[in-house]
Amino acid sequence: MPRLTFPAASLPHSTEQLRSDIRSFLEAEIAEGTFVPRCDTWLSQHDPSFSRKLGAAGFLGLAWPTEYGGHGRTPLDRFVVVEELLAHGAPIAAHWVSDRQSGPSILKHGTEQAKRELVPKMAAGECYFSIGMSEPDAGSDLAAIRSTATKTEGGWLLNGTKVWTSQAHNNHYFIVLVRTTPMSDGGVGAEGAGGAGGAKHRGMSQFIMDLKAPGVQIRPIRLLSGHHHFNEVVMEDAFVPEHFLLGSEGNGWDQVIGELAFERSGPERYLSTFPLLVALIDAVRTEHGTELLRGPSTEAAAAIGQLAARLTALRRLCISVAVALSNGKEPVTEAAMVKDMGTQLEGEIGEVARQLVPPGTNPIFDALVEDAILSTPGFTLRGGTNEILRGIVARHLGVR
């Protein structure tokens, strides 16, 4: 019977020095007041000066080759740095996508010219990327995209509309998935990225699109919280030079699937509200400060304890996926599973926090709760809805 396989995996001791380095760096930054820990910072807290600082300190592009400005270390070294950044609620949205997936994608599929032109700036924390996948009529059914690229003198002309493009208004490029061959049969694709490639999955290509190029219009789509990180990106005969075709023409779908395993499996899928859980523990502690000997109620302690317990289980599964990825495997199903469980946990942290500490007790705590509650709908949508992810797991188990 097909099973999920999470081979036993741990981080090697050799990563501990790096952990200590990034932790000291972050504690110093917090002490200096560079940032205040927040929830969901990897998507919402765009701070180029902080990203440049990280780049200068050597914490970006960790696993990339040194000849492209990287540090030639391992994906597990990157894992350690990333989980520390997330846990400390640091403002990392500017470089987030470029460091997680655009850089690796360009290094894997990009032209030599693209690599030399872009990757060193990405590793320095100076060049930021967004994701250009979803369209108004292509959400969960990503293969339904309609944007196109047609050949022109020296490159390609792109047309179409992308939506939910986080930070497009602040970033330099996005990697955009478009059709380079028209969809011929209009066939229905397999639900969810990761499905077997059918006619609908052919004829797509990825391009590196300059978001400041003529013909590109970026319009804000405000979130229910009032925040602006989503955008609509409209491309009208927007030009992309030949060397910014990413990978081979027509191979876009497979490349996107490869990207998704990285996009779904990281610690950002269970740590988005971690700073709130830290604050919750302190808030509960303070509440009982005058009678600390008695300690928190069993209800409060158990509610906090079960969240922490589940975090540790998820972290193990997440490391197992990270190790598999670093060994060149494609644990698509396992990554989907971790994201499903982790994003639910992120939402529950907000729910538990608001139940244990009444509003008005502490304004900093209240702000974190608000961050968490108002961000929660996004946790189980972005990077593939949890329902799509469960479908991927079900297919793996052999029931669909």
Add this chain to the structure above:
Amino acid sequence: MNSPTQNNSYARVADEMLVDTVDRFFAEHSTPERIHAAEGSMDRALFAASVEMGLTSIGVAESLGGSGGTLHDAAAVMYATGYHAVAAPVADVLATALIGAVHGMSPVEGVTVALTGKRVPWWGVVDRVLWADGSAAAVSLDVVSTGVNYAGEPFGVVESREKLAFADDILALTRAAQMAGALQRVSELSVQYSVEREQFGKPIGKQQILQHYLAQMAGDAAAARGAVDNAVDVWSVSGPGSWFTLAVAAAKTVSGRMVSVTNRNAHQLHGAIGFTDEHRLQYWTRRLWAWRDDFGTEVHWAAVLGRSLVSDGGRSLWPFVTSLPPALDSPT
């Protein structure tokens, strides 16, 4: 049963041949008929054969009279007793041998269990009790009452006694490992039934809501196993101590929490037949309901962990989370 494979050189895993042997041994002997026949008592032949194979002292050094092997081997045996719903105290006696070994004692023959609370699993078939002073005497306690748990395993209620250090932790981890095995099996039985059972002209597994149940069960079983493996790693890295206690707390909490949803959804998709005495699903779901209450419920252990975190403050949370799984040495 999942055989852990060594995919990075520093991960600690159970011996693959042992895992495979134990899996096949229990698959052959722990059949639905024998599980059923053992209700209210135990499968004495299976227990004797397990002792004969050395399964009840795996992870205890040979110099101490044990079978040798690692703590990961011991945990794999516990997991297998859950996966195969073994109707004998193999895991409990193994746990007792490991508790004894922590205190420098050799494994004791027969069905010997360590005392932790008032309720003693397997009481009706227990030969000896491991005392806090290190002796293992024949059972002579005053029994307040006896009964069988949800799974048909006998238990007794005794007066509280002084207990051996870490007996609570090791027994709770044992149950968590067994629960992880049983959760995995319930998940697999559910997948199998969803493929075989047809309604409305198609397998019921084609219904999206059931696919989501099945995905969740598979993930929950993996998470339970992960939490157990974290605790076994800590035990093997640093021995019993406060770090181990908190890792066990996480393991029993995670395993225990998964039971309510997994059992509910497994029974829901199995329909009326899965609720009957003749269907084998109950051998696992009843054990899960019973085991989540043994040696501290998920709420008890979650509170142990939560109190520790609150007492140490918010800054203690991240070091705790990143201590599980522990970073391991590269092989020497």
